[in-house]
Amino acid sequence: DIVVTQSPDSLAVSLGERATINCKSSQSVLRSANNKNYLGWYQQKPGQPPKLLIYWASTRESGVPDRFSGSGSGTDFTLTISSLQAEDVAVYYCQQYHATPHTFGRGTKLEI
Amino acid sequence: QVQLVQSGAEVRKPGASVKVSCKTSGYTCNGCFLNWVRQAPGQGLEWMGYINPNTGGTQYAQKFQRSVSMTWDTTITTAYMEVTSLTSDDTALYYCARGSSNCWECAASWGQGTLVTVSS
Numbered sequence: 001d002i003v004v005t006q007s008p009d010s011l012a013v014s015l016g017e018r019a020t021i022n023c024k025s026s027q028s029v030l031r032s033a034n035n036k037n038y039l040g041w042y043q044q045k046p047g048q049p050p051k052l053l054i055y056w057a058s059t060r061e062s063g064v065p066d067r068f069s070g071s072g073s074g075t076d077f078t079l080t081i082s083s084l085q086a087e088d089v090a091v092y093y094c095q096q097y098h099a100t101p102h103t104f105g106r107g108t109k110l111e112i
Numbered sequence: 113q114v115q116l117v118q119s120g121a122e123v124r125k126p127g128a129s130v131k132v133s134c135k136t137s138g139y140t141c142n143g144c145f146l147n148w149v150r151q152a153p154g155q156g157l158e159w160m161g162y163i164n165p166n167t168g169g170t171q172y173a174q175k176f177q178r179s180v181s182m183t184w185d186t187t188i189t190t191a192y193m194e195v196t197s198l199t200s201d202d203t204a205l206y207y208c209a210r211g212s213s214n215c216w217e218c219a220a221s222w223g224q225g226t227l228v229t230v231s232s
Contacts (some may be wrong), residue, residue: 001174040218042157049207049222050149050157055215093157097217101173102147104157 002027002096006105013110019081021108023094028074029057031098038098041070041079044107045090053092054079086112114138116208116223123229124198132226134191134208142166144211146191147219148182150204158204162217163191198230 003026013019029038037057042050052061054070067082081088094105119133145162161172163182170182181194206226209219
């Protein structure tokens with residue numbers, strides 16, 4: 001199985017500041033046939049289902065604010081929130097869907 | 113508008129089975145995978161498996177191979193997941209989540225979740 005490791009476990013960032021969450025996979029999730037990284041980022045707020053923010057490692061889902069961005073390739077990835085807003089308080093998960101099981105990271109709790 | 117609506121909360125005794133439904137609507141992508149993900153109380157997300165509604169093909173995480181069965185009813189565009197031989201460790205919120213035309217494999221849209229409680 002591909003192991004997905006997120007860091008840090010929790011993060012406190014001031015309003016308006018940048019937040020950075022890292023995700024590392026134990027194997028490359030880059031598929032050479034289409035040059036796509038099979039990695040997504042999700043946001044989960046209390047009492048709600050997760051919400052897809054980023055897919056293919058760097059493609060923002062429709063309706064997601066442009067302060068959210070994803071980067072990286074192969075085994076190392078980053079979710080960046082450029083200017084933290086109060087509504088961004090949540091737990092963030094990365095997930096690889098390159099190979100089954102489509103493993104999630106353990107989550108990063110983001111606080112103000 | 114894409115929508116996934118799950119069945120209501122369930123309570124079962126250890127050793128029993130439970131079947132959760134996920135009614136989908138608004139999809140034009142027949143090949144978009146339908147994933148099942150669970151979340152134990154206060155814990156993270158655990159991918160259980162998916163079904164390809166186009167082919168009926170399934171993939172399960174190894175730990176669920178013997179206890180989980182995923183099916184799809186094309187006539188009513190509804191997915192089902194049955195979990196057998198329940199234990200207290202299966203107490204969790206169960207989500208269905210489907211891919212999109214941009215990403216078949218992603219969990220792009222989610223149901224509201226179904227709480228399954230296993231207790232004697």
